[in-house]
Amino acid sequence: xxxxxxxxxxxxxxxxxxxxxxxxxxxxxxxxxxxxxxxxxxxxxxxxxxxxxxxxxxxxxxxxxxxxxxxxxxxxxxxxxxxxxxxxxxxxxxxxxxxxxxxxxxxxxxxxxxxxxxxxxxxxxxxxxxxxxxxxxxxxxxxxxxxxxxxxxxxxxxxxxxxxxxxxxxxxxxxxxxxxxxxxxxxxxxxxxxxxxxxxxxxxxxxxxxxxxxxxxxxxxxxxxxxxxxxxxxxxxxxxxxxxxxxxxxxxxxxxxxxxxxxxxxxxxxxxxxxxxxx
Amino acid sequence: xxxxxxxxxxxxxxxxxxxxxxxxxxxxxxxxxxxxxxxxxxxxxxxxxxxxxxxxxxxxxxxxxxxxxxxxxxxxxxxxxxxxxxxxxxxxxxxxxxxxxxxxxxxxxxxxxxxxxxxxxxxxxxxxxxxxxxxxxxxxxxxxxxxxxxxxxxxxxxxxxxxxxxxxxxxxxxxxxxxxxxxxxxxxxxxxxxxxxxxxxxxxxxxxxxxxxxxxxxxxxxxxxxxxxxxxxxxxxxxxxxxxxxxxxxxxxxxxxxxxxxxxxxxxxxxxxxxxxxxxxxxxxxxxxxxxxxxxxxxxxxxxxxxxxxxxxxxxxxxxxxxxxxxxxxxxxxxxxxxxxxxxxxxxxxxxxxxxxxxxxxxxxxxxxxxxxxxxxxxxxxxxxxxxxxxxxxxxxxxxxxxxxxxxxxxxxxxxxxxxxxxx
Numbered sequence: 001x002x003x004x005x006x007x008x009x010x011x012x013x014x015x016x017x018x019x020x021x022x023x024x025x026x027x028x029x030x031x032x033x034x035x036x037x038x039x040x041x042x043x044x045x046x047x048x049x050x051x052x053x054x055x056x057x058x059x060x061x062x063x064x065x066x067x068x069x070x071x072x073x074x075x076x077x078x079x080x081x082x083x084x085x086x087x088x089x090x091x092x093x094x095x096x097x098x099x100x101x102x103x104x105x106x107x108x109x110x111x112x113x114x115x116x117x118x119x120x121x122x123x124x125x126x127x128x129x130x131x132x133x134x135x136x137x138x139x140x141x142x143x144x145x146x147x148x149x150x151x152x153x154x155x156x157x158x159x160x161x162x163x164x165x166x167x168x169x170x171x172x173x174x175x176x177x178x179x180x181x182x183x184x185x186x187x188x189x190x191x192x193x194x195x196x197x198x199x200x201x202x203x204x205x206x207x208x209x210x211x212x213x214x215x216x217x218x219x220x221x222x223x224x225x226x227x228x229x230x231x232x233x234x235x236x237x238x239x240x241x242x243x244x245x246x247x248x249x250x251x252x253x254x255x256x257x258x259x260x261x262x263x264x265x266x267x268x269x270x271x272x273x274x275x276x277x278x279x
Numbered sequence: 280x281x282x283x284x285x286x287x288x289x290x291x292x293x294x295x296x297x298x299x300x301x302x303x304x305x306x307x308x309x310x311x312x313x314x315x316x317x318x319x320x321x322x323x324x325x326x327x328x329x330x331x332x333x334x335x336x337x338x339x340x341x342x343x344x345x346x347x348x349x350x351x352x353x354x355x356x357x358x359x360x361x362x363x364x365x366x367x368x369x370x371x372x373x374x375x376x377x378x379x380x381x382x383x384x385x386x387x388x389x390x391x392x393x394x395x396x397x398x399x400x401x402x403x404x405x406x407x408x409x410x411x412x413x414x415x416x417x418x419x420x421x422x423x424x425x426x427x428x429x430x431x432x433x434x435x436x437x438x439x440x441x442x443x444x445x446x447x448x449x450x451x452x453x454x455x456x457x458x459x460x461x462x463x464x465x466x467x468x469x470x471x472x473x474x475x476x477x478x479x480x481x482x483x484x485x486x487x488x489x490x491x492x493x494x495x496x497x498x499x500x501x502x503x504x505x506x507x508x509x510x511x512x513x514x515x516x517x518x519x520x521x522x523x524x525x526x527x528x529x530x531x532x533x534x535x536x537x538x539x540x541x542x543x544x545x546x547x548x549x550x551x552x553x554x555x556x557x558x559x560x561x562x563x564x565x566x567x568x569x570x571x572x573x574x575x576x577x578x579x580x581x582x583x584x585x586x587x588x589x590x591x592x593x594x595x596x597x598x599x600x601x602x603x604x605x606x607x608x609x610x611x612x613x614x615x616x617x618x619x620x621x622x623x624x625x626x627x628x629x630x631x632x633x634x635x636x637x638x639x640x641x642x643x644x645x646x647x648x649x650x651x652x653x654x655x656x657x658x659x660x661x662x663x664x665x666x667x668x669x670x671x672x673x674x675x676x677x678x679x680x681x682x683x684x685x686x687x688x689x690x691x692x693x694x695x696x697x698x699x700x701x702x703x
Contacts, residue, residue: 041588188675
């Protein structure tokens with residue numbers, strides 16, 4: 001690492017644009033909505049399940065809310081795909097396929113994971129992460145895969161008569177199993193691993209505001225992602241986009257939204273664990 | 280049905296005979312002849328007026344302070360008004376001295392109502408008495424004493440609309456249930472909330488059944504007695520007295536054939552409908568509870584049903600999707616191998632279409648009792664479940680450990696108060 005220069009605090013670099021942040025907001029909303037309206041069905045034995053479903057207004061309301069949130073999530077997914085296509089086709093930006101700004105797993109992710117794990121147990125230095133670390137790529141692909149599998153199986157269960165023209169009826173048996181198990185995986189992963197990796201771990205606690213403000217403190221970026229920082233400051237064509245410190249209003253709004261999501265998520269985790277431990 | 284006809288005719292003949300004999304008894308009592316035939320040395324029997332001269336006086340008391348009161352009006356309104364006091368209190372027929380001794384012989388109703396008393400003596404009430412049960416009902420407990428009215432009289436304790444309340448005096452009384460060791464407990468409360476109880480008490484329907492329609496009146500037997508109207512094997516016929524069409528449906532069912540064979544656990548009407556708390560068939564809560572009732576025998580089927588969307592929604596307490604009866608039928612349940620069964624291969628599509636109106640032949644390949652543990656029956660589901668298990672265990676296992684190690688590393692570093700670990 002080059003000799004460290006002290007940076008005046010408060011200088012921020014733009015990391016996520018508004019579009020991505022709003023999209024993530026809808027992702028949060030639909031995901032929390034789908035989880036709270038879907039989990040009662042998966043844990044019908046638990047005392048909270050029936051209360052939650054009745055709290056929403058009974059079966060028909062819960063059922064329709066689940067499909068409303070599903071529609072939002074499908075729209076989020078398609079919007080994201082649309083943006084990727086726009087970058088590739090219209091802007092001829094192929095950096096999404098390979099390189100430091102790509103989500104595609106690359107050899108450096110393997111070595112970084114290996115070195116990160118070694119660092120956990122006190123062997124060697126922390127790897128110098130670039131824009132997306134391996135666990136962030138896992139988060140991304142887990143959600144991507146999850147949307148395909150849960151969304152696909154969900155649509156099958158939503159329109160079984162229609163899909164029965166394409167697939168035999170026993171596909172719906174598999175669709176229901178996969179929908180539930182994948183949902184459990186997604187909910188469990190997002191509300192524990194993702195929450196920890198991005199917000200609750202000691203370095204970030206109580207939460208990383210970057211997904212709400214879009215800006216990351218320069219000092220933090222240099223420490224967290226030294227490779228990316230070095231790449232950005234060394235690039236005369238694409239220098240880092242320095243921006244103002246997030247406004248109080250944006251920061252407070254982000255905190256409220258983030259805290260609400262974390263509280264709902266962790267509550268659902270506790271409810272799931274309580275239901276699982278009853279067996 | 281021939282047998283039913285014969286039994287019915289026999290029962291009618293028996294009932295008529297009973298009626299005539301009872302009338303003959305009353306007629307005999309009305310005639311002055313008995314007095315004339317009495318031996319001369321004996322004192323003339325006291326008339327009802329003689330008796331009521333004292334007993335109609337509410338202030339007259341026994342030595343222990345209890346009143347000897349017999350309401351003249353109540354007696355006059357009773358079915359026994361035409362007969363003499365001494366016809367029942369026969370030990371006073373030749374008494375000349377008054378006041379007579381306080382302790383009288385027990386009234387023997389069988390002197391007139393021989394058949395009813397003979398039936399009663401075989402009943403569970405009488406048998407309980409002989410076993411030392413001091414609270415089991417006797418004639419007067421249901422019929423009353425001096426104010427007995429005919430069962431057609433709306434004020435009678437045994438009038439159709441009053442019977443449930445008469446039985447409830449004991450079968451809804453905690454004290455009697457405890458002292459009488461009545462195993463089934465309070466049946467009056469569930470009955471009063473049942474469709475039959477409501478039909479009687481709220482709608483005032485004479486056609487609605489009351490206790491005696493299922494249990495009989497004088498000849499009530501325990502359900503463990505094979506002759507009892509409510510013995511398991513006899514229940515369909517008992518319910519069929521009113522629900523005859525349903526009885527015919529049930530007769531052909533697989534359940535009825537098990538019942539006829541005396542198979543252990545074979546269900547009769549009350550197995551699903553409950554004996555006393557019978558609800559409207561449209562009652563959603565009851566329909567949901569029947570699922571568990573079916574599952575009390577068909578345990579494996581309930582388990583696999585609960586793994587389906589249908590089973591999950593009903594477990595949550597909503598009746599929006601198919602329960603057992605929606606696919607299997609209700610009274611005329613038949614095995615899938617029977618071509619008349621709604622789940623027979625030929626009828627399945629039609630059955631699914633009751634809800635899934637546009638279902639196709641392909642749709643019907645859905646397994647409403649798929650078992651993810653059954654490799655033979657559902658191979659694809661089985662391997663998908665295994666794969667999901669590995670995926671979940673693997674993901675949570677790896678990232679659980681990842682998270683744990685990360686936390687330990689960061690807290691240790693912070694604990695040392697050291698800076699970034701880039702000491703290169």
